[in-house]
Amino acid sequence: MVSRTGPRRSESVRLAVLNAADDLLVEQGFAGTTIEGIATRAGVAKQTIYRWWKSKVDILLDALADDAREALAWREAAGTPGEDLVAHLHRVAGFFEEPAGQVFRALLGHAQLDKEAAAALRAGFLHEQRERDLEGLRVIVRRHSGGEPDEATLVRLTDLLLGPLYYRVLVLGEQAETALLDASAHLVLELAARPAGPA
Known part of the structure; x- marks a missing residue:
């Protein structure tokens, strides 16, 4: 004991x-x-x-937050912006295959039926991870384009980057293959390099 x-x-x-x-x-x-x-x-x-x-949900939320801080962290630059972005997407895809990723899936499923659990998941892990993703992509875009993305553009790029992966894994229940991850990273960097259009 x-x-x-x-x-x-x-x-x-x-x-x-x-x-x-x-x-x-x-x-x-x-x-x-x-x-x-x-x-x-x-x-x-x-x-x-x-x-x-107070409940097993609270325990699992803490476990998820602890595991994700390392597993879903954005790493220091190791290659080109494109290479680093693809490498991060592969880490996210790998996370879903680990026990912590299974905890995340279970909590997401439970949150559909429990408003209190949904609020706790959004206010805790999902908020923390969103902030990490925005800052991580901000660094990549800055390196790639040489400029500072505005906040609204950064939010949209983050959705475009991670949305296909989350949809493939969480909605379809399939693995996100390399071609999807490569295409997502390429599209985001291409859009990030374009001049900002009218609001």
Whole structure:
């Protein structure tokens, strides 16, 4: 059993709970993942979990946020803007195949039926990731075009970049093949280099 005394050990308990929730969701699905099961897998008492989270949805939201900060981070420049953009899209596509991506899918599905869960997902993970995506693409566009994109254009380019990937994976339930990712990156960079038109 994981010790629950002291701030450092409390962090180890938090991570044990998040990892247990990830594992159980992959193994048993959303409906089969319970607070009781998470507590048993993590080696902690249910009371410990309820001190920090009010539901399994809150646990999964925390697990998703932790995992995504690394998995969906935009990396430092390693090639041309186009190469770096395609590489990022491949990381996003790979994320959906990992346990954290399965947690994301499960939470999105549950959010369609639970307004409180939907609000928490949007205010937490989705908001954080949106900010990361906007800033990451801003850097790529700046390198590619030599200019600073206005905010409205950046928002549209971000939607164009990620929309096809999310649609293929989350709506059609298929993998996003390389040709789709390459085409999305190419289109976004082509549009980013064009002079801004009238509002």
